[in-house]
Amino acid sequence: GENVEQHPSTLSVQEGDSAVIKCTYSDSASNYFPWYKQELGKRPQLIIDIRSNVGEKKDQRIAVTLNKTAKHFSLHITETQPEDSAVYFCAASRGTSYGKLTFGQGTILTVHP
């Protein structure tokens, strides 16, 4: 089955800096890669996703890049703000007849004012 590794487990940055979280996956058939943000005491929520026919996707201060050859994808947050502090999870799925989402272990991001 799919295995998703996420790094780093914790990340601390100063407000205004950029933050990068990286994930690798094992199943070359995976073609859907979402990122979820979980604030303290709340449910995980989708912030951005990318599909295998796209190499990069941006949404304001958030971007995701995908390298299918190397089987890794990354989340980039620019101009970080204290409200970006949360746990971030990457995930991967085949998106075919049996597209179970497999999550990474999570990254605790802390943005210091």
Place this chain on the structure above:
Amino acid sequence: GAGVSQSPSNKVTEKGKDVELRCDPISGHTALYWYRQSLGQGLEFLIYFQGNSAPDKSGLPSDRFSAERTGGSVSTLTIQRTQQEDSAVYLCASSSRQGITEAFFGQGTRLTVV
């Protein structure tokens, strides 16, 4: 409903008792997941239902855990003879078609075994 609904939101039970946790997915969603999240930890996969296919039970930690999904909609996660290590937040999620669209999470059930 507008989102994934889980009940109860909190459950305190005595060690050795059985508990049932309920998940109402978004109407029409064919995929349903159960995850467990201990304090400060990641999302531990438990079980995955997809339409009429046999569920993927590979994440269930022991035979005390079971889940069913009736009529392709509501799901119940049952934990028999609860242990203190079962204490965690149990999250349910659903998505509209297989795994290629957004999975929406419920608010979770916080289970405390005393």
